[in-house]
Amino acid sequence: MLILLPPSEGKAASGDGPGLDLSALTLPELAPAREEVMAALADLCSGPEEEALRVLGLSASQSEALKRDLDAATAPTLRAADLYTGVLYDRLGLPGLLDSPAAARVRERVLVFSGLWGVVGPEDRLPPYRLSMGVRLPPLGGLGPYWRRALKGPLEALSEGRLLVDCRSSAYAAAFRPSGSAAGRTVAVRVLRERVVGGRVRRSVVSHMAKATRGDIARALLAEGVAAATPEELAAALADLGYTVELQPGPRPGAARTLDVLSAD
Template sequence: MLILLPPSETKRDGGEGAPLDYAALAHPRLNPRRRGVVRRLRALARTPDEMMRRLKLGPKLAGEVDRNRAVTSSPTMAAMDRYTGVLYEALDAPTLDGASRERAGERLRIHSALFGLVGGFDPIPAYRLSHDSRLEGETLRATWAAPVSKELAAQGDQLVLDLRSEGYVGLGPVPPTVRSHFLRVVTTGDDGVQRALNHFNKKGKGELARALVQTEHDLDSVDDLIAWGAVTGFALSLAPDGELLLEV
């Protein structure tokens, strides 16, 4: 199983790893695109006011410009440890035991606006860039959509569980030839109507991702996944349109 996660706006500072090394990142065919986006990001960081406007940063986030300016020289850490926010707090990758972290490294892919797909262990620096950020030149969608989709198509016949937000799906749709399901977190109201959640959907996705890297079972089909959820406390079901629903 491959689990696709969105990134987060917020990231931990620091790290003990050497500066950015493209050769250390998964999906090396994305490296030419990665280098191009990094160059464009650093160029924009030379005009702080313009970067803050384009990245929609308020005065309290002026330090993000410094992060972007130093993105090729700052220390790195594993991607699954770098990101913070609600989803990553629920995933809580730093507290996973050794075997679970190994599975996380194999099973997780995080879709970064700066680096495209990265693996859980991939060493990345702190940065600020979102799926809808505007750099000079082509849009991030034009940069990433086709190459990321091609990488996903090359992952073989394994089941792909897409926990990304719709904005990041747009930066790399899963091809229809891949066995994949987009996950939507829902709740049922007193009126019996199912509704999608916003803030709490991130917590649900993070908890599910943590449980999926903790299990030793090879969940090779959506039926296996739903059956696993029934015994582990995750209410999963398949919608008529093929989306996988997680009810919380």
């Protein structure tokens, strides 16, 4: 099983470890692509500040992020588990899991997608940075399509025969779309809120709650040692853990499935 996660917009501001070593990151064969994105980002951030902020989708009050991006190659690093913060990661609690009996499962089963690095593992050492997957980075263009080309081969090999539990947002899902037999082993986790309105049950997606619930689910799968091999086994395991879930049929045989996690008001 592989759990696919987005990064977080919020990140730790500093590290205290050695400088970046691209050869030590998960999927080191991505080093040339990572170097290309780093160079393009440094080029952007060393130019006019207003243009860099516009391209990166940042406000003037976030200009300190430009310096972090410029310093990424030499800044002190910290584990990805400690770098990413925010609702999903607060609920997931990667640092605690890495200090628990679940540590080996966390290292083996968690992949975090990134606009700068493509994908990383929880113990990869990274500098603080800011680069969203939705950015169109000159001269590379959209980072989603860029990383989709670079990640296709390495991730297809890494995911061979494994269930993919997809907890990513749409921007990061664009960087890797499982195809072929991998699509049939992919389950996208969708969180829906149920409430009664005018005597009728209605369902809706709530972003903040979805992040928290995905973090809870990822933590439960890792802490409890769930080893589901099929979408049906995943749904049954989460039901056993107390979640109300519905596994939706795919649009066609062999397509990725959606697992609805229901939360009532």
